[in-house]
Amino acid sequence: MSAKRFFAKDYAEARAKFLDAAAAAGGKVHTFKHPEKGPDGGALATDVLRIGSPNARKVVVIQSATHGVEGFCGSGTQVGWLRLGDWKKLPDGVAVVLVHAINPHGFAWIRRVTQENVDLNRNFPDFGKLPRRPALAELMPHVAPAEWTEATAAARRAAFGAFAAKHGPMGLQETISGGQYEYPNGIFFGGKAPTWSHLTFKAIVEKYLLKARRVAFVDMHTGLGPYGHGELITMGRPGNEKFDRAVAWYGDSVTSPEAGTSTSAKLSGLMEAALSDMLPKAEVTPIAVEYGTYPTAFVMESLMADNWLHLNGDLASPLARRIKADIRKAFYPDEDDWKELVLLKARQVFRRAVNHIAS
Numbered sequence: 001m002s003a004k005r006f007f008a009k010d011y012a013e014a015r016a017k018f019l020d021a022a023a024a025a026g027g028k029v030h031t032f033k034h035p036e037k038g039p040d041g042g043a044l045a046t047d048v049l050r051i052g053s054p055n056a057r058k059v060v061v062i063q064s065a066t067h068g069v070e071g072f073c074g075s076g077t078q079v080g081w082l083r084l085g086d087w088k089k090l091p092d093g094v095a096v097v098l099v100h101a102i103n104p105h106g107f108a109w110i111r112r113v114t115q116e117n118v119d120l121n122r123n124f125p126d127f128g129k130l131p132r133r134p135a136l137a138e139l140m141p142h143v144a145p146a147e148w149t150e151a152t153a154a155a156r157r158a159a160f161g162a163f164a165a166k167h168g169p170m171g172l173q174e175t176i177s178g179g180q181y182e183y184p185n186g187i188f189f190g191g192k193a194p195t196w197s198h199l200t201f202k203a204i205v206e207k208y209l210l211k212a213r214r215v216a217f218v219d220m221h222t223g224l225g226p227y228g229h230g231e232l233i234t235m236g237r238p239g240n241e242k243f244d245r246a247v248a249w250y251g252d253s254v255t256s257p258e259a260g261t262s263t264s265a266k267l268s269g270l271m272e273a274a275l276s277d278m279l280p281k282a283e284v285t286p287i288a289v290e291y292g293t294y295p296t297a298f299v300m301e302s303l304m305a306d307n308w309l310h311l312n313g314d315l316a317s318p319l320a321r322r323i324k325a326d327i328r329k330a331f332y333p334d335e336d337d338w339k340e341l342v343l344l345k346a347r348q349v350f351r352r353a354v355n356h357i358a359s
């Protein structure tokens with residue numbers, strides 16, 4: 001199976017491939033225009049394709065680029081699903097909504113965050129009661145240093161090592177990546193208000209999902225876990241309705257941060273929790289597909305470097321080119337075998353979502 005033809009080299013190509021595949025499938029795309037431009041001066045947008053019977057009350061949502069640069073992966077799976085004709089096998093009463101690039105700015109600029117420097121999947125908290133993360137204060141000078149040099153890297157390794165020795169590796173991961181609302185110039189910042197992508201997601205829910213009785217949400221991610229492995233992550237613990245349904249649909253390899261079985265730390269301000277709140281009358285079954293790339297230390301370092309670059313660095317410098325190559329690689333291994341693994345697993349997950357929501 002040649003998977004690589006469905007994947008793109010940049011956001012513009014990914015968008016063109018998606019729009020072409022959508023047109024070939026005879027679907028109508030609704031475009032949410034983004035107010036800013038990409039690094040090439042090109043337009044940015046979230047494009048949404050709905051496929052299936054107009055009156056379907058069971059809807060599977062497949063979303064890419066929640067974390068910008070991770071959209072190379074999600075977009076490739078959406079295009080593959082369309083081009084390989086999987087959409088022709090939809091059962092009666094089921095529709096699929098493909099959300100292409102919910103965070104197009106991060107995708108185009110090869111960043112995990114939105115244009116507001118916000119982690120979209122931490123941007124759905126109760127803004128009146130934002131969680132605090134006091135342990136992060138001692139790490140912040142190393143997470144977001146003023147300079148990016150060998151010396152600051154060595155100091156960071158020492159500080160992170162000492163923190164992990166005291167709180168465990170997952171304690172370090174959760175403190176940094178769990179979501180924070182105090183340092184707008186840090187990483188995994190959840191924002192102080194809804195971002196453009198947050199509001200667009202809400203608009204999509206209102207346009208496509210308010211009449212749905214059952215909703216499956218499949219959110220495509222990369223950057224955690226072993227190379228090419230697609231970990232299926234949901235919320236809650238065994239015994240919770242959502243968790244148990246995810247296991248029944250996708251198998252007992254489903255993990256959850258709350259149950260302590262996931263490579264992901266416990267997170268705050270999640271989109272999938274907000275989706276359930278927005279659809280109180282629907283049965284919502286969320287799953288995140290998290291594909292591994294390279295070791296977590298490399299992925300984290302690439303995020304901190306990119307954060308430094310956009311705050312303090314020169315985007316035209318040789319160092320910027322190195323940093324951009326690293327973050328792209330950390331979330332999108334440009335390897336044929338990785339794309340083959342990604343697409344194989346994605347098609348299985350999408351098929352399970354479609355078949356189980358129908359039953």
Ligand SMILES: [Zn+2]
Nearest residue numbers: 067070221222
């Ligand atoms: Zn992600």
